[in-house]
Amino acid sequence: MLWLLALLVSVGALGLGFIALAATLWEGIGMWGLNKTIGWAWDITNFVWWVGIGHAGTLISAVLLLFRQKWRMAINRAAEAMTIFAVICAAMFPIIHMGRPWLGAYWALPLPNTFGSLWVNFNSPLLWDVFAISTYFSVSLVFWYIALIPDFATIRDRATGLRKTIYSALAFGWDGAAKTWSRFETVSLILAGLATPLVLSVHTIVSFDFATSVIPGWHTTIFPPYFVAGAIFSGFAMVLTLMIVTRKVFKLEDYITIGHIELMNIVIIITGSIVGIAYITEFFIAWYSGVAAEQYAFVNRAFGPYWWAYWSMMTCNVISPQLFWIKKIRTSIVLTFILSLIVNIGMWFERFVIIVTSLHRDFLPSSWAMFYPTWADVGVYLFTFGLFFTLFFLFAKFFPVINMFEIKSIIKSSSTKESK
Numbered sequence: 001m002l003w004l005l006a007l008l009v010s011v012g013a014l015g016l017g018f019i020a021l022a023a024t025l026w027e028g029i030g031m032w033g034l035n036k037t038i039g040w041a042w043d044i045t046n047f048v049w050w051v052g053i054g055h056a057g058t059l060i061s062a063v064l065l066l067f068r069q070k071w072r073m074a075i076n077r078a079a080e081a082m083t084i085f086a087v088i089c090a091a092m093f094p095i096i097h098m099g100r101p102w103l104g105a106y107w108a109l110p111l112p113n114t115f116g117s118l119w120v121n122f123n124s125p126l127l128w129d130v131f132a133i134s135t136y137f138s139v140s141l142v143f144w145y146i147a148l149i150p151d152f153a154t155i156r157d158r159a160t161g162l163r164k165t166i167y168s169a170l171a172f173g174w175d176g177a178a179k180t181w182s183r184f185e186t187v188s189l190i191l192a193g194l195a196t197p198l199v200l201s202v203h204t205i206v207s208f209d210f211a212t213s214v215i216p217g218w219h220t221t222i223f224p225p226y227f228v229a230g231a232i233f234s235g236f237a238m239v240l241t242l243m244i245v246t247r248k249v250f251k252l253e254d255y256i257t258i259g260h261i262e263l264m265n266i267v268i269i270i271t272g273s274i275v276g277i278a279y280i281t282e283f284f285i286a287w288y289s290g291v292a293a294e295q296y297a298f299v300n301r302a303f304g305p306y307w308w309a310y311w312s313m314m315t316c317n318v319i320s321p322q323l324f325w326i327k328k329i330r331t332s333i334v335l336t337f338i339l340s341l342i343v344n345i346g347m348w349f350e351r352f353v354i355i356v357t358s359l360h361r362d363f364l365p366s367s368w369a370m371f372y373p374t375w376a377d378v379g380v381y382l383f384t385f386g387l388f389f390t391l392f393f394l395f396a397k398f399f400p401v402i403n404m405f406e407i408k409s410i411i412k413s414s415s416t417k418e419s420k
Helices: 002-027 042-053 055-066 070-074 076-097 101-108 125-158 161-171 178-211 223-249 258-289 292-303 307-325 333-359 375-398 404-419
Strands: none
Touching (some): 002 076, 002 223, 002 375, 042 055, 042 178, 042 223, 042 375, 055 076, 055 125, 055 223, 070 258, 076 101, 076 375, 101 125, 125 161, 125 178, 178 333, 223 258, 223 307, 223 375, 258 292, 258 333, 292 307, 292 333, 307 333
């Protein structure tokens, strides 16, 4: 019943958001609140935010697998699915931003064309995004699906009728033989090795959209590590949000334990502290540079017209995670859920502050402007939320949300230790 209610809410958001998306595609991006000075705003803010949300899946699945961290096993399946759905939502925004994507979306791809020897600009960070996001999505999708095959076979062996036919096709003829398991382990390790550099590369390349420009507030070398830490920070917060809901709806308290939640909160403390140091470092670099425009950009962030966004970002991202130092809060389901939502809100504000406050004050005062979102801006963002949660709830219902074959290995090893 709870699952059906949650699905209806997400489908409702998807439907309402689709109205804004259809209006945007029909009328063009003039429906948004962009102007001559602020050419990027909610669209790119949401793009970077969704890419960041997808970062935790790769970290939990690949990096922690290579380091043989067993606590990942209860949450890695959902984190991997979250990565795929978040990247789908992120990829929408650059496509929509083209205005008429059916006329020119393929121009972003390095493909030979019928219009002569015209190629994409390989020096553009926006093209690097295409390579990074498509690679990230492809590797994450294969890694996620390969890990599902043993569980599909388990369901196949217990299902009947149409369900058995569907899961038989999904299981790819898995027979559970020792040779099959050996190849499975080899492929998993190879994919984990391929996916691990993506944790660093994907959001580093996204940060180049800004860092390679000459706009004050963007032209800084700290962006790559800063963006990567922020992505892991927001990604883990979203995993916590989803896993706490999943834990309650599907009654998985015995599998997603307080210990798992506490370990994830510790990661949030570390990455939140790194993000806080990055904020302070940005101000120091601006002051030390002696460049008046750079100094003004950061003072304007904190005390200009968008001061409320900056201080919301600082409160949510720097101050709130420090509450997890208190064990009682770190192990509280309700407080963890609330703080994970606060972190996600703060990370959205971070992207908004970086993009909009750096653009709304140009070198010429005559070009200064303000950005005000329209109903279409909000509606398209709502559409991505509806899409993300609809896909996640359908996944949680029809696919094994807990990695069954890995959980069995933990139960077996723990029971062996108890018997001894």
